[in-house]
Amino acid sequence: MVNKTVSKFIPGYWAITERVMLMKIKGHPFNINIIEVYAPSHDFTEEEVDEFYNELTATQNNAVLTNTWFEKPPGLLWTWKSPEDLCRNQIDYITIKKRFRNAVLDTRTYPEIDCYSDHVPVVITLRVKLNKLRKRNTEKKATKTPSNRPSTKRIEASSRYELLNREEPLEEEELDRDWRARKEPAKDLVTK
Template identity: 25%
Template sequence: MYNNPIFDFIYCNGRREDIHQQGVGLCLSNKARKARYKVEPVNERLMKIRLNCKWFKTIVICVYAPTEEGTEEEKDDFYDSLQQTINGTSKQDIIMLMGDFNAKIGSETEAFVPRNGNESLHVTSKDNGLKLISLAPANNFVIGGIIFPHKEIHKQTWRSPDRRTNNQIDHILISRKHWGTLGEVRSFRGADCNTHHYLVCAKVRAKLKVERSRPVEKIKSFYIEKLKEDNTRNNIQLKLTNRFQILSIQGEEQAVYDQERQEWRRRHNWELRERTNPDISRCVKGRRMQGAGHFARMEEQRMPRRVFLAHVDERRPPGRPRKDWRRCFEDDLQQGV
């Protein structure tokens, strides 16, 4: 791993002997390396890195596949390792495969792999291309390089040393579940990195979750030595006793334990009336008697007195109290007598 103020370069060779062949690498920008990434080297041809995004995780698997001239055993070992790496990832995350697959995919792919795209640079597929086409639908992957229409110069990813042959062998795959986050895939020939490969870029709509440094909260310290003093200890005990006593009184007024049902319940209205001092009903009756005496002392032409002494013989409509205000006043007088 090489650290730089602008980016981090992660390289995985997988070889113990000093042989500078094969290997995969990945560069992370200054913003991406703050997303707490996790690197898992697999072998000299595979490397997995996990990035923390805001709503989900993004798994990037860097690939360097064997060439067409490689043996069949070497190709099978590579795709078996790639399949095991894919199986070890969560299907809920965005999974992306990118790198040098050395695979030529033909435009006839659309005939036997539907919804896979037919914007390939080549007409017929080679052996590595057929293996990649078999891998993609089996794991619900979309090959981004053959979906978006571009000019042929923007599809070329590799140029031969004699500068006569151009191929599309570098690919970017993304899980079909999240392929809507893929904006476009194309190559840029202007980036010169002293290699025969062109730079392949993909626009992915994913927001990284950057870990920000938070200020450390200081733990409040208590001066315990002061509790050894008698006056301080007694004052604190008195305050705690009074506080819990208030809580017990409030709880006693609101709830009571029913011995028959063996459970806690709320107090009934009649229980509250017994505990209320003075009685609520007596207060209501007293207020009603005061109002009646006030009406009786009024002059006869006053409207409140005339309404108070009026008598209506009509039947009270349903839903209304059976007793009117005057009848309640007469009952209060009889009870008072």
């Protein structure tokens, strides 16, 4: 879940696998990639669990766990509770590259938020500068080259042919109105 302010800086998110998601946030001087991972539970086979952990490369990417940096009371450390609430454990973590560990202001759980799950949200607070997303201009800008600027000769020729192809003759007033409508764009092209 992302608050409205941060959502303005997200160019996209992608499901890498059915258990791994990547979200990109435009930041300064670097973009921030958040990878959410949902590890398989005891319902999965040992081969599936091994395959999942082989895909993860947190230690190879020089990452550190942020949940363990801040001293918290035991009631704010747990991230999972067993059925019937027999025990509580810290099994959900947030990792960050060592290079950016000074940007972490806090990492904590919110057990008071009911997510209809046996897990509780783990939230990280970072000190970052975000870059606004720029809308891409889909229209191509016209350059002032003779190749893409219609010549006045072509305008005059097309105007004449349009008048010749009309089924009914134009009244003098209509001719004047038609000429004025064509004259102004032609003037603009010539003066550019």
